[in-house]
Amino acid sequence: MQKNYEDAIHNGSRFQAEPKLINANATDNAKRLMAYLCDIYGRRILAGQQIGVNTMPEIDMIYEQTGKRPAVCGFDFMNDSPSRVERGTVGQDTDLAIQWGKDGGIVTFCWHWNAPKELIDQAPDRFWHSGFYTNATTFDLEQAMNDPSSEAYRLLIRDIDAISGLLKRLQDEDIPVLWRPLHEASGAWFWWGAKGPEPCIKLWKLMYERMTHYHRLNHLIWVWNGQHRDWYPGDEYVDIIGEDVYGPARDYSSQAERFNTAISYSTEADKIVALSENGPIPDPDQLVQDGIPWAWFCTWYGDFIWKKDQDRIVYSEEYTEAFMLNKMYNHPYVITKELLPDLRSYRLEE
Template sequence: MKVYKIFIVMLYMSITLSGCNKKESYHGFAPVNSEASIEARQLLGFLYSIQGKYTLTGQHNFVSDFDRYNSRVHEITGKYSVVWGSDFSFNALGDNIRKFQHCGPMNLSVPFDSCYVNGLSTEELRQGLVDEAIEQYDKGRIITLMWHCCFPTEGDDCIGNSIWTWQNAPSDSVWNELVTEGTELNNQWKHQMDGVAKYLKQLKDANVPVLWRPYHEMNGVWFWWCNKPGDNGFKKLWIMTYDYLTEHHELNNLLWVWNTNAPRNIPGDEAGPYKDFFPGVEYVDVLAADVYHGDYQQSHHDDLYTLGGGKLVTLGEVGSLPSVEQFNNQTNWSWFMVWGYFINRRDDGESVRAMYEHPSCITLDEIDFSGKNYKLKENLN
């Protein structure tokens, strides 16, 4: 009987501790997915542990050449970035493929090289992406993935204008069909999602946490998923995506990065207020802004941080890095990620070196990834 009682007590303690781990929070914030993997939770905890003190360096890489811009960062700075980004992308079709080479369609050569079709299948390219992400994770890098996706009726193969719709965005009736459960268009969307989910599952099985940032820059006016404010607009698409990948596909390795564009009033190229497209803190682990044209307004940082109520904020993509003065005034960015070839495009590397040498910017050599746990090396704590 005594042994039985001890067993019951130990079982109770095990269940209790397990429950505590599920609800573990960082600075008051738990992962929005209550079933988030141990690795995803550890990554989130690490990001909160450096919040307001350090910013991780990051670099985007294209599926057609994973090493080009990693190597370029090292050539300029002598260091490597911590955050490794890439794109599930699409296959560009039609006579105007060069027009869309800048975003790195997976079937094309690297942007601004001679433009040619690389001849690889979608399966080969996306499998290569997964394999590379696992390899980079094993080196101690943090993985962030996004997706330039065709409209769901076209799967993964489309002319670029299917993605960059501008004034030809889906009508309200088409949008309603998309976000209504069980319609033909909704089922086509699910099929498109399934095609990427199987690769995210490989990363889950390999215990790789992913900073997942689908449908980026939704407050702009250029992509098919853009410029749909309100509860039945982008917010509904985001929640639908979260529910499908989390509940149906059980992708518990994902941390959800809601990635806006910095608001702007450029005629014909506007980006609206963050709040009009925000699905709520219960669906977002990290709030991100993309900054191009050097547009590092203080409000872009402060308003995002306020909207999230203190949750993590980050620079999802940037064309050029901030000046040291701008960076010193915007202390809550968790990481920055330079978009591909833009690492080559300013001051012969001077601004890149300035940020990589900044005492608050963390490079790969300053990460201790022993035991597959992210932490800073002791001299930085």
């Protein structure tokens, strides 16, 4: 049966990508993960799940419903943003991610980056803990990027360095990371997108150069998630394209239009495209029928998976009904954690 699914969706060279990372000094395990992603691209999809910050009830809920676990687990450096840490937050996602990687799972990280300074901190929706939103800060990225001698620019470096230290812990454990910073920039609801494409692209390149060449973080696979071609920093700065899609509740379509938009962002190279965030999960049969080969999906946390029923946490069918969750996690087109190969010994490209 599996061969039939592979034949149905694989469509010549359209969905072939070269397993070459933009960082020439990438670690062997990062190369292995990229080789694996390229090998399955257009043939299988990886099941993925974002966890709630510091906790993982989503993983337990999925296992309770399906008997399987996601292959990809999404984490967030939100509470590690220095402007949050100085207000008392304690990030735990690094430890959780290290354990997930040691247990054979694939790690992806985003960063709801609290603005480095100038948090408005006013009711009802502009509190400091919402400081990654444009409406909760007056931090001006354009001014910061135009003046490397400014305090604002120095604070950007400070924050990048702080997160680099945490990413270094994963590198020390030889765990590659699908790294997805500055996500959804073109929406402008986050401060890193509020001033348009140019300063955001500058920040992306600054982060890449600082993390790659200064901190020598060679285990990162760079997932760009800007959601609009004008924000694309260039093929030499992107390994994988991510697209975040939140369709209507119980909409199990393949999101073909959004996939086809995403593959157009790359200027020359054939880049893998992933459904880096989603609300309802797509129907795997629909993915095959439409020939839409998202590399992985990563359902958002909280209400998209669970709800409280008195004093218990139970599965929520508000966005994805239980039958569809089970269909996805037990479908021959879908790779769960249980089906992953040993990615530490996966073949290396010559």
